[in-house]
Amino acid sequence: MIELLQEYWRPFLYSDGNHITGLAMTMWLLTASLCIGFVVSIPLSIARVSPNRWVRWPVQFYTYLFRGTPLYIQLLICYTGIYSLAAIRAQPVLDAFFRDAMNCTLLAFALNTCAYTTEIFAGAIRSMAHGEVEAAKAYGLSGWKLYAYVIMPSALRRSLPYYSNEVILMLHSTTVAFTATIPDILKVARDANSATFLTFQSFGIAALIYLTVTFALVGLFRLAERRWLAFLGPGH
Amino acid sequence: MFEDLLQTLGLGAFSLQGFGPLLLQGTWMTIKLSVLSLAVSVVLGLLGASAKLSSVALLRIPAQLYTTLIRGVPDLVLMLLIFYSLQTWLTSFTDYMEWEYIEINPFGAGVITLGFIYGAYFTETFRGAILAVHRGQLEAATAYGLTRRQRFRYVTFPQMMRFALPGIGNNWMVMLKATALVSIIGLADVVKAAQDAGKSTYQLFFFLVVAALIYLAITSASNFVLRRLETRYAAGVREAVR
Numbered sequence A: 001m002i003e004l005l006q007e008y009w010r011p012f013l014y015s016d017g018n019h020i021t022g023l024a025m026t027m028w029l030l031t032a033s034l035c036i037g038f039v040v041s042i043p044l045s046i047a048r049v050s051p052n053r054w055v056r057w058p059v060q061f062y063t064y065l066f067r068g069t070p071l072y073i074q075l076l077i078c079y080t081g082i083y084s085l086a087a088i089r090a091q092p093v094l095d096a097f098f099r100d101a102m103n104c105t106l107l108a109f110a111l112n113t114c115a116y117t118t119e120i121f122a123g124a125i126r127s128m129a130h131g132e133v134e135a136a137k138a139y140g141l142s143g144w145k146l147y148a149y150v151i152m153p154s155a156l157r158r159s160l161p162y163y164s165n166e167v168i169l170m171l172h173s174t175t176v177a178f179t180a181t182i183p184d185i186l187k188v189a190r191d192a193n194s195a196t197f198l199t200f201q202s203f204g205i206a207a208l209i210y211l212t213v214t215f216a217l218v219g220l221f222r223l224a225e226r227r228w229l230a231f232l233g234p235g236h
Numbered sequence B: 001m002f003e004d005l006l007q008t009l010g011l012g013a014f015s016l017q018g019f020g021p022l023l024l025q026g027t028w029m030t031i032k033l034s035v036l037s038l039a040v041s042v043v044l045g046l047l048g049a050s051a052k053l054s055s056v057a058l059l060r061i062p063a064q065l066y067t068t069l070i071r072g073v074p075d076l077v078l079m080l081l082i083f084y085s086l087q088t089w090l091t092s093f094t095d096y097m098e099w100e101y102i103e104i105n106p107f108g109a110g111v112i113t114l115g116f117i118y119g120a121y122f123t124e125t126f127r128g129a130i131l132a133v134h135r136g137q138l139e140a141a142t143a144y145g146l147t148r149r150q151r152f153r154y155v156t157f158p159q160m161m162r163f164a165l166p167g168i169g170n171n172w173m174v175m176l177k178a179t180a181l182v183s184i185i186g187l188a189d190v191v192k193a194a195q196d197a198g199k200s201t202y203q204l205f206f207f208l209v210v211a212a213l214i215y216l217a218i219t220s221a222s223n224f225v226l227r228r229l230e231t232r233y234a235a236g237v238r239e240a241v242r
Helices: A002-013 A022-048 A053-068 A071-086 A086-092 A092-099 A101-126 A130-138 A143-158 A160-180 A185-196 A197-230 B001-006 B022-052 B055-072 B077-097 B106-132 B135-143 B148-185 B190-201 B206-233
Strands: none
Touching: A002 A092, A002 A185, A002 A197, A022 A101, A022 A143, A022 A185, A022 A197, A053 A101, A053 B206, A071 A086, A071 A092, A071 A160, A071 B148, A071 B190, A071 B206, A086 A092, A092 A101, A101 A143, A101 A160, A101 B022, A101 B148, A130 A143, A143 A160, A160 A185, A160 A197, A160 B077, A185 A197, A185 B055, A197 B055, A197 B077, B001 B106, B022 B055, B022 B106, B022 B148, B022 B206, B055 B077, B055 B106, B077 B106, B077 B148, B106 B148, B135 B148, B148 B190, B148 B206, B190 B206
């Protein structure tokens, strides 16, 4: 156990000497996919609640597809499936993009989390208090100003508890990245396991690291909720 | 035979270049696995919820530890941890006892592992649902002289199901999608079948999309059933009209 830690603490945390690995890689996967997902999901969530069905339906179809299928299959399609198509390999740009495991993984993760985040934000927009929007309209706000100053600030705050759930789920989902040869925490644990045969200890260390990150994220979100959801009163 | 049957029915396109039966077997494996794991996790969830709500600290603390630890660690990590460790422990045990080498049946281990992991999520769901049942109901049941068992069977359980149903549905969906991971620990589920079929025909993309569509069909069907159940269990509740 001590030898295992001595040999593998560095790869478990940040580097195996040549590449970024372990915790650092997992955090990079998490933040990158969450950031892309967040930015894209804001316009999509507004489109999701649009009264125009030709705007609403494509977004609904996208979230239906990505929330109804496992992330693992989405990753397999992005990583091995798309690259097996001759048409993709014929295009130099697409060939270069899909040959890189990191690009494929981030694409699959971002698409997946974006679908869930879109539904969370759309739900929050839909549950806006009527009076709030009417008051904003009475003040002459309309179009993007209505969204930028009234609807989105309120909707994003109220979706914080659900969004924190999604962040934790995404952290747990990043574990499938090792199937696309990305050296995240679980990949290091598997390498340690096959080198030392200390199965329980290798995966146990990985589990402890994930547990720590989960608790840290939960704590951070609790602080954020205290700050931005204070207006919801005691008990929240 | 399956191939011929499809050809005679004029459904040649559905045989998927002869890999239809393989995919069908994989799908059946996925469904079997998720339904059995659901059963295990619901039982564990009910036990865990009762333990967590118990006044005995010796029951409450382990249950609290179970839900906190399991829900804080990714399911894939737990799956690998439990699945491989079970085998290692069993092997060292049989070595120690000088018995023959016993290999754990991967299907059984998969069911136990998934059931154990999602049992923690179900514990939280059921705990919340039991707490949501009005206290007066239990007091009335006690006043009528019902025993503990009767109180749970006839009063708490039917009422908590309504509160638990959205959570159960959610957990089921997450668990269903988590079954895609069992191919990593070597079970021949629909993902494994699609990968095998794709590799031998060089049409990986096509077969993976087929696997995704199979999952989509299962999740859509579950969604439909869950919505029906929710209206059923909400019968007689004013909230249902809204």
